[in-house]
Amino acid sequence: GILFYVQFHIHIINKYHQIFDTKNVAVGQNVTLNCFRDHGWLSTNLFWIRLVSQSFPEVLGSTISHDVPTIEKIHHITTKQEPGTFVLHISRAQLSDTAVYYCIKVRQRNMTFLKGTFLRVKGPDPGITGVTQDSLSNPVHPGDPVTLQCSVLSNSENRRCTEDHSVYWYRTKPDESHPSLIYIQGNNSYDCERSPEAASQQKCVYSFSRNVSSSDTGTYYCAVATCGEILFGNGTKLDIEVVRHWDLTKTVVFLLCVALSISLIVIAFLIYTIKEKHKTSGKNSYFSKVKYSETFAAGHYLQLFPFFKLF
Incomplete structure (x- = not known):
């Protein structure tokens, strides 16, 4: 060189x-x-x-x-x-x-x-008009495939350097003081298209894909190196939602407790209802027996003492 x-x-x-x-x-x-x-x-x-x-x-x-x-x-x-x-x-x-x-x-x-x-x-290459990154809209879970994209906008009429782009991917994490280099883009791993309004304007998209794990949480930046200068994208934040086993167990136990409580309440209500029915049916039987006894005794008395009919 x-x-x-x-x-x-x-x-x-x-x-x-x-x-x-x-x-x-x-x-x-x-x-x-x-x-x-x-x-x-x-x-x-x-x-x-x-x-x-x-x-x-x-x-x-x-x-x-x-x-x-x-x-x-x-x-x-x-x-x-x-x-x-x-x-x-x-x-x-x-x-x-x-x-x-x-x-x-x-x-x-x-x-x-x-x-x-x-x-x-x-100095910056005036031919590059912008480096942008797309954000992730859907929640990401461990094991999901994730694709990060970096778009390089350029105008060939203003370029002063014909050197090809080299793209590097960096990740920053809250617990790390320095960003870490995780991927270097290959020469053939990008797709470019010309603008329909102007042939000199083009957009090249560089993609980086991987199946993520819980340790991949952080902000990812693409760095475009060309002609001795490095231009950084705006960054893509990757939040990975982790369903912890203890949370799932706690939820299951809570639901079982609720179901058991409802069952106990229903059982108690049924027991109370059955007891009330037994009490009501017992009273009716007692009064029927007393009334029958009184009627029988009165009739038998009159048969023994008929002169009381006069009264």
Whole structure:
């Protein structure tokens, strides 16, 4: 990668006791690199070249003579010879301008690295317009399959970097001080679609699925890494509802107690009703016997003493 270029050419530059430095700038900032030129260097060519990882060296500008003013422009990069210096100017630096820049002196068959600069351009990629995550609406229980989604919205017209996205999934828990990396998205595990309104706008959806357990409770974030920057989503909170065995047992015992209480009340009511019926039927039988006895006794008395009929 580009670090190999940096380390390899630092070794070459140090061998020749030349200058190498590192420069960090923000996106949109202007950058000027100067390369010293001696008046005695006659018939000497100077070159500004750029080295980018996995690409051939790119010549940005050259000058032949000290006295010949030359200006070359490639897109937003301009090289210009000024008195005593050969200047490279980058107007409104872009993320893709991150590279190693060399000023090289070539005279006859000899090539000398005069100056090397590792330019690092930092800043969000304006091509990415948003990173969103969908929330979970249904309750989740242990063993349920859960799919988390991360949507990356981008506009290809504004992109300054052609690097592919790398997506990482992190989880934060209340009892943990730092988020933990749990999954790295593969290159082929996403689905992209173009917007029907504008062909330059697209939405790429990255999915992460797993069967959850009670220990998976937490907030999950997707992190989209591109062109040296990382953009985080808004997070998806995962709450897992656990039905504890002791709660289930307690519920069953409570229901059994209620059923038993109702049964006892019904039994007591039935016993009371039966007793009341027995009391009522006993009284009616007693009074019937007394009345019959009184009637029988009176009739028998009259038969013995008929003269009482006169009264």
